[in-house]
Amino acid sequence: MAQEIVKGDEGVVLTEEIGFVRLITLNEPRRLNVITSDMVALLAKFLEKWEKDDTAALIIFKGSGRAFSAGGDLKTFYNGRMSKDPCVEVVYRMYWLCYHIHTHKKTLVALVDGISMGGGASFVVPMKFSVVTEKTVFATPEASVGFHTDCGFSYMLSRLQGHLGEFLGLTGARLNGKELVATGLATHFVPSEKLPELEKRLIGLNSGEENAVKxxxxxxxxxxQIDENSVLNNARFAVIDECFSKDSVEEIILSLEVEASKEGNGWIIPFLKSLKRSSPTSLKIILQSIREGRKQSLAECLKKEFRITMNILRTMISGDVYEGIRAFTIDKDNAPKWEPLNLEAVNIDKITEVFRPFKEDLELKIPNEEDRRWQGKYEGSSYANSV
Known part of the structure; x- marks a missing residue:
């Protein structure tokens, strides 16, 4: 008997129910599937519904067009900047959604055949199976727009080998599909041309059992193998690990400058430029958040990141997030005027304030349940065999 296919068209999210399989497609291709408030609400609705549905066993995520998701809708933040509590509802829902993806009881599979950045990547990395291709591009570029590594990334980046997490969070460096698998940020590399076959076979499996899906x-x-010029190759990774182990952003930059002056180390220069172009305030927040993340649970990281996000949007310490969005998304002059302009002028007491817990009734309220894929899995892993 042929399987019944139930299709849902919610505009920004398309769904299909095929036997025990549920298929979600992010459907804003012209906008690179940016995460809007409508998308967050719909994804949360379907994930909650299917987690309780005994006929749903396997959930497959993918994006339409050339992106899985390019991240959050920055214009939403910008347009809400004058509100008393800017975007608090959508931010709260987004963090709950991130928590839900980390802890979902059903088998989740992401098929990522394009751009996966920031909040968009936060959907991909926690899934039990995250499949990438030669077209996949990953980054956490929040420092460049005056924001911070959010949506669980202070948890995930802090669990990468050595100090790679600090490097990715501070520089916004891009990784390709091969590199994502080497780091553990993705589980499998499948050639792009094979993805339709993989999707068809997973649907035909009509099961969510991990020992059947894998x-x-x-x-x-x-x-x-990762490319010879990858930042993960032994020599380059050793430099990154040493430089990004320093106690402060200033020391990290100084260490990179010393290394960049050595023969054959020109590959460092673009990352140095990225650091020097980014918001000094954001860099300080990101470094502290990732360092704290090493000792925090998933729930603790998400609660901390929620506080940081709301305090940044409330301009507690600086208006850099709105200046960054203006410069890169609204006016597109690519010339943000950060306040303050340099790292030395950043008020450390104000940085501390950004991290301070809210009153209990204002905190993000999520259980302290552990995630299903990331708990300790990649700590101490080595990239050596991938080079």
């Missing part, structure tokens, strides 16, 4: 993905995935 062999199918394994069969179509390939073992791929």
């Amino acid at each position: 062999p199918i993905i394994d069969e179509l995935s390939i073992t791929s």
Whole structure:
């Protein structure tokens, strides 16, 4: 008997129910599937519904067009900047959604055949199976727009080998599909042309059992070595690990400048430029958040990030987030005027205030349940075998 297919068209989110399989497609291709308040609400609704549905066993996520998701809708933040509590509802829902993806009881699979950045990548990395291709591009570029590494990334980046998490969070460096698998930020590399076959076979499996899903993905995935010029190769990673182990952003930059002056280390210069172009306030917040994340649970990281997000949007310490959005998204002059302009002028007491817990009734309220994929899995991993 043919399986019944139930399709849902919610505009920004498309769904299909096929037997025990549920398929979600982010459907804003012209906007690179940016995460809007409507999208967050719909994704939360479907994930909650299917977690309680005994006929739903496997949930597959993908994006339409050339992106999985380019991240949050920055214009929403900008347009709400004059509100007393800017975007608090959508931010709260987004953090709950991130928590739900980390802890969902059903098997989640992401098929990522394009851009996956910031908040968009926060949907991908926690899933039990995150499949990437040669077209996948990952980054956490929040410092460049005056924001911080949010949506659980102080938890996930802090669990990468050595100080790679600080490097990615502070510089916004991009990783390709091969590098994502090498770091553990993705689980499988499948050639782009094979994704339709993988999706078809997963749907045909009509099961969510991990020991049934994994062999199918394994069969179509390939073992791929990272490129010789990757930041993960042994020599370059050693430099990154040493430089980004320093106690402060100022010391990190100084260490990078020393290394960049050495013969053969020109590859460092773009990352140095990125650091020097980014919001000094954001850099300080990001470094502290990732460092704290190493000792925090998933729930603690999400609660902390919620506080930071709301305090940044309330301009507690600086208006850099709105200046960054203006410069790169609204006016597009690519010339943000950060306040303050340099790292030395950032008020450390104000940084401390950004992290301070809210009153209990204003905190993000999520259970202290552990995530299903990330708990300790990649700590101490090595990239050496991938080079």
